[in-house]
Amino acid sequence: MRESLESIAQLDAQLLAIDPHEVWSAKMLLKNTGFSTDDLHYPLLMDPSLTVSATYGVAFQMQIHVELSNRPATFIIDKQGVIRYARRALTYNDRPTVRQVIAELNKLN
Amino acid sequence: MSSSLLRSVVGSTIFVLLLMAAPLRGEDAPQSANDLLARFSQDWNENLWEHKSRKRPHGYMRPLDDRGWQTRMRVLRELVLRGQDAVGPLLEVLKGGAAHERVLAAQTLGLLAPDVPPEPLLSAAQTDKNSAVRLYAVDALGMRGSATTAVEWDLMRKQARNRDVRKHIGYALERKDVPVASEVAAVLRDWNPETIDTAVLGQTAPDFALTSVNGEMVRLSEYRGQKAVVLVFVYGDT
Numbered sequence: 001m002r003e004s005l006e007s008i009a010q011l012d013a014q015l016l017a018i019d020p021h022e023v024w025s026a027k028m029l030l031k032n033t034g035f036s037t038d039d040l041h042y043p044l045l046m047d048p049s050l051t052v053s054a055t056y057g058v059a060f061q062m063q064i065h066v067e068l069s070n071r072p073a074t075f076i077i078d079k080q081g082v083i084r085y086a087r088r089a090l091t092y093n094d095r096p097t098v099r100q101v102i103a104e105l106n107k108l109n
Numbered sequence: 110m111s112s113s114l115l116r117s118v119v120g121s122t123i124f125v126l127l128l129m130a131a132p133l134r135g136e137d138a139p140q141s142a143n144d145l146l147a148r149f150s151q152d153w154n155e156n157l158w159e160h161k162s163r164k165r166p167h168g169y170m171r172p173l174d175d176r177g178w179q180t181r182m183r184v185l186r187e188l189v190l191r192g193q194d195a196v197g198p199l200l201e202v203l204k205g206g207a208a209h210e211r212v213l214a215a216q217t218l219g220l221l222a223p224d225v226p227p228e229p230l231l232s233a234a235q236t237d238k239n240s241a242v243r244l245y246a247v248d249a250l251g252m253r254g255s256a257t258t259a260v261e262w263d264l265m266r267k268q269a270r271n272r273d274v275r276k277h278i279g280y281a282l283e284r285k286d287v288p289v290a291s292e293v294a295a296v297l298r299d300w301n302p303e304t305i306d307t308a309v310l311g312q313t314a315p316d317f318a319l320t321s322v323n324g325e326m327v328r329l330s331e332y333r334g335q336k337a338v339v340l341v342f343v344y345g346d347t
Contacts, residue, residue: 013337016327018319019345022289024251024280026322029346037323045319045327048289049296050182052317057306058342060178063158063169065273066241068212069344071170077314077338081330086310091160092168092344101339108337 004098005041011105012079015042020059020070022048057088064092074101078108142191142198145184146210152180155209168344181213183302188217189294193224200229203246208239215245220294222252231260240271247274251281254288314340 008015019026023046030036045052053059053070061071074096076085085104087096096104140148154177158169171178188195195217202214215233218225230253233246250260266278307315318328332338 008339011337013339014332015339015341016329017341017343019322019343021345022252022293023322024283025346028280028283030322040321040323043321043325043327045321047319048293049300050185051296051300052315052319053342054179054182054300055304055306055315055317056308056340056342060181061171061175062344064344065167066244066271067273067277068216068241070342072344073342075308075314075338075340077329077332077340079332079334079337081313081333083308083310083312083314086308088173089170090173091170092162095341105337105339 002041004102007098007102008105011102011109013076013105016045017042018045018047018052018056018070020047020050020053022046062092076101076104076108084108140187142188142195145187146198146202146206146213149180149184149213150207150210153177153209155207179305182305185213185217185220186297186300186302189220189297192221196221196224200225203229203233203242208242211237211239211242212245215242215249219245219249219252219289220297222249222254222289223291225249225253227253227260234274235265235268240274243269243271243274244277247277247281251277251284252289254284254286314338 005015026044026046027037030039047053050059056073056075058071058073060068062069072089072092072095074085074087075083078084084107089095154175157172157175157177159172160168160170162168188199199214199218199221202210203218206214211233215230218230227250230246230250234243234250237243237246247265260281262278262282266275266282269275269278304315314329316328316330318326320326329338329340
């Protein structure tokens with residue numbers, strides 16, 4: 001994970017994650033896995049109002065266990081602020097690999 | 110045709126045209142909480158879930174072309190805008206609505222948290238037949254914060270049959286009586302619903318500002334001219 005974050009950083013890119021919950025579930029996950037919020041090496045942004053998730057077209061599209069949540073999705077935004085890659089998951093674990101993300105970042109330069 | 114007859118023909122034509130136009134402009138007319146809930150039920154087809162995974166976490170997806178989620182989001186916001194006025198109708202739906210309506214009601218009541226009495230939420234959390242309703246009722250109780258110190262969370266967790274409901278009781282305990290921030294409902298009220306689903310390939314990414322789990326405020330447009338951004342939406346630890 002650290003290597004992939006470094007590759008992304010080397011390509012002049014910042015990883016941001018967006019979670020549709022309040023902080024409590026993320027804090028508990030970190031606690032249960034023996035980490036604290038200091039161990040996070042990229043911003044984990046909380047969107048409990050769901051407004052960003054809705055703007056980006058992913059809110060309420062997945063039922064995971066019994067809860068409704070976001071459809072997983074990856075967007076790549078270039079330095080001019082334009083969306084250059086957009087992939088919305090078809091299944092809960094459908095996401096680009098780190099290699100694919102790095103390939104897409106390379107296309108920007 | 111005489112001028113008075115002409116006037117009445119024109120007048121009644123205009124009247125009829127206005128009547129016909131009214132349903133199209135229905136969005137502008139103020140709708141009651143019950144109207145909003147009916148609109149949600151109309152657009153949200155609970156049978157559309159697909160792509161179930163065979164193993165945990167058993168994710169189901171809406172079809173990519175289904176727009177029911179947009180109605181759900183708009184209705185959620187409209188209900189939150191009504192504030193206290195929506196609580197009564199939502200509690201009625203929580204008691205007697207169809208399962209997917211009870212889920213929406215419980216979720217919305219969480220966002221209206223300080224104005225919601227605990228007893229109906231407790232009842233739903235413990236006795237609703239649908240595990241999603243129980244889960245969201247648990248969340249809503251937690252979102253009321255210190256108003257629920259009377260809740261016997263440990264006992265409720267022991268009695269909870271569903272693993273996900275138990276997990277959410279854990280989150281409610283983790284809060285240590287901290288209520289949902291009033292900002293959560295405020296951000297939803299202030300959001301412009303016309304920006305729904307406006308992240309388009311080749312266009313400027315919609316700007317936003319969110320707070321990270323360690324309290325740092327991050328605005329997307331801050332990266333412009335500095336770095337590209339890899340934006341990953343996650344379903345979170347549910």
